[in-house]
Every structure is written in structure tokens, then in C-alpha cells.
Amino acid sequence: MGASYGQFCPVAKAMELLDERWTMLVVRELLFGSTRFNEIRRGVPRMSPALLSTRLTHLTKAGIVERRTHGREVEYVLTPAGRELEPVVEALGVWGVRWAGKPADGDYDPKLLMWDMHRNVDHTAVPPGRTVVNFRFPELRGTGSAWWMTITPDSSDVCDYDPGHDVGVTVTTSVRTLTDVWMGEMTWAAAQRSGLLELSGAATLRRAVPRWFPPTGAALVPRPAAAR
Incomplete structure (x- = not known):
């Protein structure tokens, strides 16, 4: 100690x-x-x-x-x-x-981000059966640049290799943008409108993705400006 x-x-x-x-x-x-x-x-x-x-x-x-x-x-x-x-x-x-201030450039970690998102999936909002979400971070190269999250109404898992299942929806963005969305600094809709985040796949799945990953933890904390 x-x-x-x-x-x-x-x-x-x-x-x-x-x-x-x-x-x-x-x-x-x-x-x-x-x-x-x-x-x-x-x-x-x-x-x-x-x-x-x-x-x-x-x-x-x-x-x-x-x-x-x-x-x-x-x-x-x-x-x-x-x-x-x-x-x-x-x-x-x-x-x-x-x-504590904004994260530094080196604080944006796709491993932690994917792990945190996967354990906070709203399983009541996901479709029946198995849905695979492919997250792509074009600014990265090699391992960690793509992740596959497999979600069902009962469970979720995430890995940095293709598990071989059909992908239902693909999220293409930067680690920083997705972290900002996850932390409540930006909404899914705002990230899409600004061109910082793109969803591809069936329209019903694209519209549903934000409901699968609802605001939790830090995203719900009022910022100082809002508190005033």
C-alpha cells in the first residue's frame, strides 16, 4: 500500500x-x-x-x-x-x-470505449435475434481500427476481429467523436448532421442505434454552464 x-x-x-x-x-x-x-x-x-x-x-x-x-x-x-x-x-x-477538463489527445482509447459501450447496451431496445454492429475508425490503422459488437436481447460481446456474422449496421467515425457522443458532449444526430459520424445499413437499424446505446454515467451529468 x-x-x-x-x-x-x-x-x-x-x-x-x-x-x-x-x-x-x-x-x-x-x-x-x-x-x-x-x-x-x-x-x-x-x-x-x-x-x-x-x-x-x-x-x-x-x-x-x-x-x-x-x-x-x-x-x-x-x-x-x-x-x-x-x-x-x-x-x-x-x-x-x-x-477536470477535456480529455487529452492520448486519452481517446478505442478499447475502453468499446468495452464501456458494450456493457451498457439497452437490451430491451435491441431487435430479436442477433444484431452485429461494426464500428470503424478510419484514422486508426491495423488492430483497433475496426470492432464488431454482437448484441441480443440477453447479451452483448465485442471484439476487434470479424466474428463471421452478417453486419446489421456500420458506424464510421473517429474515436474522439464517438467518445464525445458516448460522454454526452454531442448527440448522435448532431454528429451525423456535422458529417463526423456515418451510419450505414437498413434504415430501421440506423434509426434504432442511438436507442441501443442510451446516455449513461458521464453523459447524464449536468455541465457547469447548464447548472448555472
């Missing part, structure tokens, strides 16, 4: 456990429902596996995470102490949207 601040203040004692790099983002992933090591990694794609293992070990020793084994399978689950961090993480997210 982090070095002691040498203070009895509860804030200082809490930060001794939580202020190491990536720690709160690991907690965020656990709060979002990830339990397996590789699931957590997909939510923190730029974190090394070794460091993630270290952080999970520290959180377990601190009583924030419980490590459960099922044969060869290992799950990481928040303890009651860990669950009590939920309003803290939510408050940090709200503050970050309102006051």
Missing part, C-alpha cells in the same frame, strides 16, 4: 489505501460488475497484467476485495467495505465531468 501520511485524519488513512496509481480504476471496474482478471483488464487496457495483479493483491489484503476460487477459476468480488466506495467513485466521476 501507499506510504503513511503520518496523520490520524480519516481522509489520510483512506488515501494510504487508495491513492496508488490505477487503484480506484480497478475498484471502478469491480463496481461495474467485472469479476474475472481478464474482464478487469479490458476496463483498464493500458495497465500491465503484473501491476493489476499487484493492486488486486493489495486490495485483498486491505479487506476491500475478496478473492474467490472455483476450481481453476478465480473471481474478485468487492467486500462490504469495497461496496461502500461506490458513492465515492460516482462522486469522483461527476466532479471529473464537471471540472
Whole structure:
């Protein structure tokens, strides 16, 4: 864990456990429902596996995470102490949207964007059966420039290789634009009108796509100008 601040203040004692790099983002992933090591990694794609293992070990020793084994399978689950961090993480997210400023160029990560969108699909809005959405980012090259999200009324999955199913609708845009849409900085309609985002496929599917990915989290936070 982090070095002691040498203070009895509860804030200082809490930060001794939580202020190491990536720690709160690991907690965020656990709060979002990830339990397996590789699931957590997909939510923190730029974190090394070794460091993630270290952080999970520290959180377990601190009583924030419980490590459960099922044969060869290992799950990481928040303890009651860990669950009590939920309003803290939510408050940090709200503050970050309102006051932390715009993301830098290097903050736009297609891996995290696709993972976050896939786990927030509104399954009540998708058509029956299987629908594949192909996301294309022309400014990128090679792996990560195209993603396939397979969604059904019960589940969703995302990968950076063609799963071999027919594509229902294709979204062509930049990582920055789609992130802005997902974060509530721009609507789907505004992105299309400006020519920054293009939807191709059957008309019924094109019209329905925004309903499959409704505003969540940061997109619902009032910005300072709106609050005034």
C-alpha cells in the first residue's frame, strides 16, 4: 500500500489505501460488475497484467476485495467495505465531468470505449435475434481500427476481429467523436448532421442505434454552464 501520511485524519488513512496509481480504476471496474482478471483488464487496457495483479493483491489484503476460487477459476468480488466506495467513485466521476477538463489527445482509447459501450447496451431496445454492429475508425490503422459488437436481447460481446456474422449496421467515425457522443458532449444526430459520424445499413437499424446505446454515467451529468 501507499506510504503513511503520518496523520490520524480519516481522509489520510483512506488515501494510504487508495491513492496508488490505477487503484480506484480497478475498484471502478469491480463496481461495474467485472469479476474475472481478464474482464478487469479490458476496463483498464493500458495497465500491465503484473501491476493489476499487484493492486488486486493489495486490495485483498486491505479487506476491500475478496478473492474467490472455483476450481481453476478465480473471481474478485468487492467486500462490504469495497461496496461502500461506490458513492465515492460516482462522486469522483461527476466532479471529473464537471471540472477536470477535456480529455487529452492520448486519452481517446478505442478499447475502453468499446468495452464501456458494450456493457451498457439497452437490451430491451435491441431487435430479436442477433444484431452485429461494426464500428470503424478510419484514422486508426491495423488492430483497433475496426470492432464488431454482437448484441441480443440477453447479451452483448465485442471484439476487434470479424466474428463471421452478417453486419446489421456500420458506424464510421473517429474515436474522439464517438467518445464525445458516448460522454454526452454531442448527440448522435448532431454528429451525423456535422458529417463526423456515418451510419450505414437498413434504415430501421440506423434509426434504432442511438436507442441501443442510451446516455449513461458521464453523459447524464449536468455541465457547469447548464447548472448555472
